[in-house]
Amino acid sequence: MLKMTSTVLKNLFSKSSTRMYPFEVREPFPLYRGELFNDIDTCIFCKKCEIKCPSQCITVSKNKDNGTGIWTCDPFACVYCGVCVEVCPTKSLHMKPNHRKPSATREMINMTGKVKVPKKKEAPKKTD
Ligand code: SF4
Numbered sequence: 001m002l003k004m005t006s007t008v009l010k011n012l013f014s015k016s017s018t019r020m021y022p023f024e025v026r027e028p029f030p031l032y033r034g035e036l037f038n039d040i041d042t043c044i045f046c047k048k049c050e051i052k053c054p055s056q057c058i059t060v061s062k063n064k065d066n067g068t069g070i071w072t073c074d075p076f077a078c079v080y081c082g083v084c085v086e087v088c089p090t091k092s093l094h095m096k097p098n099h100r101k102p103s104a105t106r107e108m109i110n111m112t113g114k115v116k117v118p119k120k121k122e123a124p125k126k127t128d
């Protein structure tokens with residue numbers, strides 16, 4: 001009992017080891033993998049991020065009729081592994097070193113962009 005009381009008193013008057021989040025936010029570490037962002041103008045809707053994501057939280061779809069693509073991510077299922085950023089061929093995906101704000105509702109990230117048609121390679125000129 002005496003030992004416990006001394007521990008309680010020590011903890012009461014010593015400096016706290018934790019912060020009063022979200023009122024006091026700690027600066028993230030330099031290589032912190034935070035919020036995922038897609039620069040949709042450089043996304044080519046190749047689906048590589050969707051295929052490689054271990055949490056299956058990315059969905060990529062194309063609408064051939066109007067030439068648009070939709071990139072969707074469920075940040076509540078994301079485990080912040082960074083695999084999608086590594087495999088993205090156009091580097092349109094990046095992670096910002098900041099914490100996502102707490103939320104009581106499940107919010108999806110939905111982005112729409114134009115699907116770029118890859119330029120056809122010119123056939124080599126015939127030389128006779
Ligand atoms: S891997 Fe990159 S370019 Fe491909 S669909 Fe995902 S975000 Fe877009």
Ligand code: SF4
Binds near residue numbers: 084
């Ligand atoms: S960081 Fe990992 S879990 Fe999150 S979307 Fe990218 S691949 Fe999926």
